[in-house]
Amino acid sequence: MNQTRRDVFQAISDPTRREIIGLLARHSLNLNKVADHFTMSRPAVAKHIRILTECGLVVVQTRGRETFCQADLKGLKQVSEWANTYQEFWNDKLDALERFLDEDPSDENL
Template sequence: MRRDVYQAIADPVRREIIELLAKDSLSINSIAEKFEVSRPAISKHLKILNECEIIEFKKIGRERLCFIQPKTLLPAFIWIQQYRKLWEDKLDSFENYLNTLPAKTNDHD
């Protein structure tokens, strides 16, 4: 099955792995230690990220390190950006509505 970047970022664990690797390249064991799920589960997430070309593996010495490939995330970033103004407008509208509500006072003294 051909996976895409949207499937990769749909899972919260994979998003967290992407966030970790955006800061530094890590070994598979180092990544697995940061989660409370099994090592095989982390390996499956890494495999999906690799299939989507978001990460790549490089063997350095005895370790297999994971490196992020940020350019692959660009289509998702562009897609999300188009909705940024919409959500900012919605949140601003909600904030304005909340500001029109009368302040509730505490009469239980």
């Protein structure tokens, strides 16, 4: 089976998929229980689950006649590292602004 590997950023760009990750981060749920949290059709929820699975954020296992989903949050490390880059950038900018504002303008006349 040839599966397309999706980007984790693509997966979390959708609010429904973020909500699914939040649900599954707490505990494993069968597909029907996940779908019960949404007003959309079960096939639409299954499509979101498939996208999350393709990017490695959800693991799907069949147990008997039921399909269970659980979050695999290791994939979010890439998102965290990317966001931390910008956090460091803004911290540096805010530190520079603080230093600028703390400068005493009367010191320039000395």
